[in-house]
Each structure stands twice: as C-alpha cells, then as structure tokens.
Amino acid sequence: MGDTQTSSKDKEVKAKESKDKGFGKEEFRAGGDVSKSKKVQRNSTLGNTEGAEKEGKGISRKKKEKLTKRENPDADLEDFVRAAQIQVKVEPEEEDFCINKKDKVKKRLREQEEPGGSLLESAKKKKKVKMEVEEAEQEPEKQRKKKKESKVKKAKKEQEGRPVSAREGGKHKKSKEEVEAAKALKIKKKEEEELQRWRWWEEEKYEDGIKWKFLEHRGPWFPAEYQRLPDNVKFYYDGKLVTLSSAAEEVAVFFAQMLDHEYTTKEVFRNNFFSDWRKEMTLEEKMIITDLNKCDFSEIYKMHKEKVEARKNQGKEEKQKTKDANQKLLEEYGYCTLDHHRERIGNFKIEPPGLFRGRGDHPKQGMLKKRIQPEDVIINCSKDSKIPQPPLGHQWKEVRCDNTVTWLASWTENVQGLCKYVMLNANSKLKGEKDWEKYEIARKLKSCVETIRTQYQADLKSKQMGIRQRAVALYFIDKLALRAGNEKEEGETADTVGCCSLRVEHISLHPELDGEKYVVEFDFLGKDCIRYYNKVPVEKAVFKNLKLFMEDKQPGDDLFDRLNTAMLNKHLHSLMAGLTAKVFRTYNASITLQQQLKELTNALDNIPEKILSYNRANRAVAILCNHQRAPPKTFEQSMANLQAKIDNRKEQLSLAKKELKQAKKDAKDHADDKLLANVFMLHAKETVDKCPWKMNCISLQMLNRTANCQLTSCSCMALLYSNRPTAVRECRKMEVSLEKIYNKTQRDKFAWAIDMTESDFVF
DNA sequence: GAGGGGGACTCAGAAATATACCA
C-alpha cells in the first residue's frame, strides 16, 4: 500500500511543482498590494478587500495551555494518517453506478405482478432465502467444534458407564421441536418487522420544504420533580450543620454527584457552580455559605454512591421492573404518528436539570442547567391531530403547526441560550431522507471534484489575497478533511477552531522536515476540544502562500483574515449546487473507505479476517477525520488480561503436545482399551489444533484494540461519514453478512441503503 | 446588499446500560 501511495504522491507533488515554476513572492506582490491588504477587515467581500484596514479582528489571544490536549497519536498511527491522506487523492476506477429509485420501484412492481407472488410474499421469500444463507454462514467452525466436543464427552461418559440423557442435573433442555419453534418464531418476527418497515424511499417526495402532512405525538416526557434528601443526610458548612432550602439543596446534590469527576477540581467549573448555586440560595443561606472550599458534601456524596451501588446490585425482579417501566415510558412517549406511520422519537425526554458539562476549557462549565417546565416548551404538531396535553396544572409555551421543520417540541436552554429540539430517531423517514440526500451530494461532488481542484490550484496564484486564502483553505479542507471553522463568540465557548478560523499560532512551516519538503505542522484544538496534530507535506504554492499569510502577524491573529465560512460556501455553491465545505468531509471519507476496502479485502480471507480488514478501512477514515476518544479507563488492564490469556494458551499447548505424545503411545501399548486411548488422543489433538488458532484470534484482538484505543468506534465511523451503500456493496461482494458489520439499530438506520444497493455499486 | 443573529439541523464524545463471555 505504502509504495503505491508514495509514488502517486511523488508524482502529484512533482506535477504541481512543475506547474508552480515561475511563481514567487515578487510576482505575487506585483499583482496585489499585500503589505496593505494584510490589514483588511476580515469579513469584507473578496472583491473589495484589497487595501481595506483590518479592524478589531485577529486580536492576540492568550494561548490556552491548560486545554485538555490529547496525547500525540503513536508514530505508526501517524504513518497511517499520512497514508490515509494520500488515499484521499486516489480516485476509484470503476464506472459510476447510480442508485435508481425509479428502477427499484419498477422492480418491486414487477415482483408484485408476477403470478403467485404478492409483494408481501415475494418479500417474505427474499427474506427467507437471505436468512437461510446467513444461518448457513453462521454455522462455522465454532459449532462444528462444539459438536465434536460433545461427541468426546459422550464417548467419555459412555466409557465411564454413565448414562447420556437429555436431562442433566435436572435442568430442562429444550427439545428439538422447541428449538425449531423458537427459530421459526424469530424468523417470523424478523419477516414481520421487515414487512412493517416504511419504505419511504419508494414514495414520491413532498414539494420543497414540506417535511410532513400529518404529525401527532404525546409531547415530551418531563423528569420527576426534586425529592428532598432523607433526614439522616446532612450538609455542613465550615463544620457546622446547615439545613438547605429545597432549591439550594437540589443544586448541592448536582455538585455532590459529580465529586468523582475531574470537573469538580477545575477552577472555572467550581466558580461557575458556586455563583449559580448562590443564586438559588435564600438570603440567609447566602450569608452563611460564602466559600465553596468550606462546604462538606460528603454525606450527600455517600448517599449518591450507595444509590448507584444499590442500582447495580438490584435483583433480577427489580431489574425487570425498571426495564418494564422504561418500556412503558417508551411506548407511551417514544413514538409519534407521521403521515400515518408510527415513527420512533429520538429524544422524547426533556433534559433534566444539572450542571453544564462544557468540554475542554468551556468558560460556562459548572453553570446551572435549569429545570425545564412545560411553560418553556413549544409543541409542533398537526392542526388536525390530538394536541398533546401538558402535565397537570401546566400549559405549553406555544402550540404551533409548522410542517416545514422536523422537530416535535423545542425549548431554549438557559446556559448558552440555544434551542433544543425533540426530534425523530435516526431510522425515521425524515432523518433517512436527509442522510440519503447527503450521500447524493457527495456523489455529485465526485463528478466535478477535479474541476474544483483545478480551479483552486489556479486560484493559488490569484492577484487577490482573499482568493488565494480561499484556495489554500479549500486545499486543506479537501486534502485533510478539516471542518469549515465558523467564527465563534469569544468567551462564550471553548477556544476551538476549524479551517477558516485557524490562527497563526496553530501552524508551523518547515521548508524541510524528515526528508520531506514544504511541511506544514498543524496543532490546534478542533471540535469537542479534540487535538488535531499533523505534519503534512504540501505543494510549494500552498507553502509560499501560507508564509505570506503569516507575515507581520501575531500568533493570535487569524491565518485567513480575509475569509470566513460564509464566503467559502458561497463560492462552493457557485461551483456546484448544494456544495458546502462539509460535503468534502463526507466525500473524502467515502472515497477513502472505498479505496481502503478495495485494497485490504481479499475474497479468499475467512470471515474474521474480512471483518478485521473492514475495521482497518474504517480506521483509516477515522484517522482522516481525526475522530478520537479518551483511551478507555480499562484499556491497560484489558490488554494485560489478553496477554495473560495468550500465555495461558501457550502453556496449555505445550502440555497438550506432551499429552498427545503419551496418548499415541498408550494407544499402541493398550490395544484392549483402544476407545479410551482414542478419546484422550482426540482430546489432546484438539487442544493442539485449537490453541494456535485461539492465540492468533487473541493477538488479532489485541492488535485491533490497540489501534482502536484512541479512535472512535469503527462502525460509528461508517455510520457517520463513510458511504453506507459502499459498505453494503462491499459486504455483499465479500459475502460477509451485514449482521457481522452492523448491529440492528445501524441496519435499521440505513435500511434505505441496504434495500437500494446492488453488489456492483460504486461510490 | 451586507452581515449579524439565530433557528434547524448534523455530528460526536462521554456516560449509562445491555449483552456477551469466561472462569
């Protein structure tokens, strides 16, 4: 893989360099007055920016050293990153295949017309065949080995004169008929589910902007009101007992419940909490409680821990009760009727009050998230639907009927003043349609991406600084899948950036680094305060432009001072309808997935190997998109456990080898007891055969887990960006059951892709 | 017409919960 990439990358760089010949700083300066234009107001339009004075923007900001930067990824992961970046440029060779909705509908209609086969019947047949294939696929070595094991056991028992019965230890074993019946029931349930599925992708779409014609729901569910602490749980201030008012006590409980968390050690969190807590206190309480450090929440904390522990140790019955209650709640509030179809609601519960958990160094972390009342909630539903009833004694803020939006209820939260929505689940029509649309736009980009690249390459030499900045930003978005980088209000959120909001301090230029020319080193905090660290060789023209953009600027100044996301997207719109910076992320993730799957998968591999390849392909996408997570707390322990398992197997293997040798000898020596000797021989041989295979499995597991340690879940990646039809196509081509790659929720979510994708689909 | 603000949506990581696996 590496060789092809390197060579293609070299070619690319050389080709670009030859294009760049003759392009230099002097020529650029002659084209536009850069020294003047550097002081241009950031938001000026591209056309009239030259020479204007920069105002207010690019004020030097303190580099926030305390931000929770993630550790540098491992060196091999960095290599993988580079590899993945190069992948982005490699285009697949196959012809485009377009999902043809009309053809699909026609196909189904044909099936419907076929004699002796209704639509439902044909779907049933199709499903049955599919399931039979999958079942056969799932009958692997494991089951064969189980059978073999049971045979050995049976032989042993018979040898010992013990009876082999269906009942052992008095436990009822399912009869063959019962097993068959359970199987049939499962299949039937699956079929019914499939038949009930709303195949919205086969229906006509509504006119532009209309999201639904009928919407009915029960309104959101509200968390229970606060219950006072039991009398034996006390709060102390400066060693003295203080009985808090209900409002102050509730907020104190929020804090006490978080005492285990790092948040409560952060100064900003503590200050914000204390300030908001005091707002909930009575005058008397305010007079007494003046210093958070003197507050003793230990009894509340202890009570909370005990509650958590008790919940963990609930008996079966209690657990079932809780489960049933949740199910009831879901049935009652978790579904709505949208255009005569029952659709699951994604978040029907109103967010409970608590302390705001802003990420990184969010300036508002620790502030009180107030309890939402029905009076804060706007309900959206059909006029002719049954209007949801507010909880007793309350009323809604407003009931409206707006079928141009997809939300069912909304409210404004108090911390950031943002709107929150109750929306449908990911497997709903409304979400699915959007998803489908997203991939269609990304596919459309494929057909014109080369033109766009040619255009921004040319723009790198533009006389206008703004256009050059736009070209460099686009180059990064395309090559590195950076996010657009909207402007944010200073002091309102954590100091994170995207492409357009990069500052001088976020990049370092290296004319030469580790044997590569024109290397740009990125180091900034992106979305969710996830660190983006990358060293990327770029084209000479890009490098020179960056050098120019950074001249006479302070570290805290904007790198692209004449560009913002609105300008960038406006330009992208002019190149292709519906194109925005975000589309490049989807596009490049899809291309990378397809390319990686093509390179890594081998039709001759076994199923675990194919799954590993699929995970590797997804990992490449995760690296490209810089999807990271904190390493799981149990990571080190679980790796040690796996290593212990391998060691154990090694011992087992050497023992089994000795046993096998002995058993062979015994079989020769004791011809009279051949059966017993054979049983032992079989057993030892099986262990000898099995151990290396198991050890290999554990090694693969370790490899997979190490690589995944700081990356988001692989299937998650495939769901977010990578093209669903691509993954579906690959599974079918490689004869890997979709169940092995995606869980039920995920399969439900992109049922449209599963249904529409043929095995020859190409992104 | 520009641009600022906010509404509506997607994306994404952490936490909670369920399930699988193993001794």
Next chain:
DNA sequence: GTGGTATATTTCTGAGTCCCCCT
C-alpha cells in the same frame, strides 16, 4: 448456573455547520 468483567449498544447532550431572515 452464577457472578464478575469486558465489550457492545444506546442514550444523552454538547458542539459544530449552514441557511434564512431581519435590520
């Protein structure tokens, strides 16, 4: 079969993007 642990899945909600409307 049981209990403990690891892993997978789901839920929750914060953090982005993008577009439209108002001034």
